[in-house]
Amino acid sequence: MQLPRKKLESPAEGVSRRTFLKGAGIAAAAVGVSGVDVAGETPSSQESLIVGPGPVPFQLTINGDTRSIEVPPSTTLLDLLRDKLGMTGSKRVCDRGSCGACTVMFDGKIVDSCSILAIDAVGREITTIEGIGTPENLSALQQAFIECDALQCGFCTPAMVVSCTALLNDNAKPTRDEIRAGISGNLCRCGTYINVFEAVEKTSGQGGRDD
Ligand code: FES
Ligand code: FES
Incomplete structure (x- = not known):
């Protein structure tokens, strides 16, 4: 969605x-x-x-x-x-x-x-x-961002997490295309998109794979 x-x-x-x-x-x-x-x-x-x-x-x-x-x-x-x-x-x-x-x-x-x-x-x-979370109490998605190495400089990351959280609130198991659409307004100059896709998939119990 x-x-x-x-x-x-x-x-x-x-x-x-x-x-x-x-x-x-x-x-x-x-x-x-x-x-x-x-x-x-x-x-x-x-x-x-x-x-x-x-x-x-x-x-x-x-x-x-x-x-x-x-x-x-x-x-x-x-x-x-x-x-x-x-x-x-x-x-x-x-x-x-x-x-x-x-x-x-x-x-x-x-x-x-x-x-x-x-x-x-x-x-x-x-x-x-x-x-959404604190350093002491990360959300599952924030933890997945760390585990999937979904950030480099980190400047886009807070907003990326907000967009992905909204996506998951709306759609618990988004497809790769739905994730892509969900973060289409978030630019990452470091090019971490694939890792962000994996973090969302990991959070939604879809393995965090890159396919
Ligand atoms: S700072 Fe708001 S869209 Fe770029
Ligand atoms: S991690 Fe550097 S802009 Fe996205």
């Missing part, structure tokens, strides 16, 4: 690309972001509300914890995670939705956190690499 990388560009789903650009560079407007409480007002999804350009308070659910946030509405989810919350497992490489190094789960679906406004994550379950 293919696990497409989720794109959030529709105003019905969140903040539009146009709004993103305004928020990032000119007027900092958040339009119809349900659940955002600014100065005690909670707009309906039909209303428009200008917020910013200064910091705006809101809450996010990250790795199961509710976090109180106060950042300008132009802040991307990646910038929030890395620069405000110290969660540096998500990497900034291209910063434009091309490499997948910043992959996180958004309600279980993989997204590029560099391409989403933090304020657009209100009401969503965000899962980062920090929520």
Whole structure:
């Protein structure tokens, strides 16, 4: 089963690309972001509300914890995670939705956190690499990455693990083609793809072979 990388560009789903650009560079407007409480007002999804350009308070659910946030509405989810919350497992490489190094789960679906406004994550379950395992308590997939030598420099690895975890959550025994599709948005400059395939297959009880 293919696990497409989720794109959030529709105003019905969140903040539009146009709004993103305004928020990032000119007027900092958040339009119809349900659940955002600014100065005690909670707009309906039909209303428009200008917020910013200064910091705006809101809450996010990250790795199961509710976090109180106060950042300008132009802040991307990646910038929030890395620069405000110290969660540096998500990497900034291209910063434009091309490499997948910043992959996180958004309600279980993989997204590029560099391409989403933090304020657009209100009401969503965000899962980062920090929520998947720790050095003392690795997930089965992380252990398989080690055993299958599925990393070299390691820079792509946290995001690769997030994508593979989302894939396995969705499909316990993915085929080689399904694994290939599941990590198609994650670029590895060291070329560890074959070993990543083996790590996923090992985790799913399919032997970790290279076929
Ligand atoms: S840093 Fe987000 S896709 Fe490259
Ligand atoms: S292990 Fe170096 S970029 Fe993937």
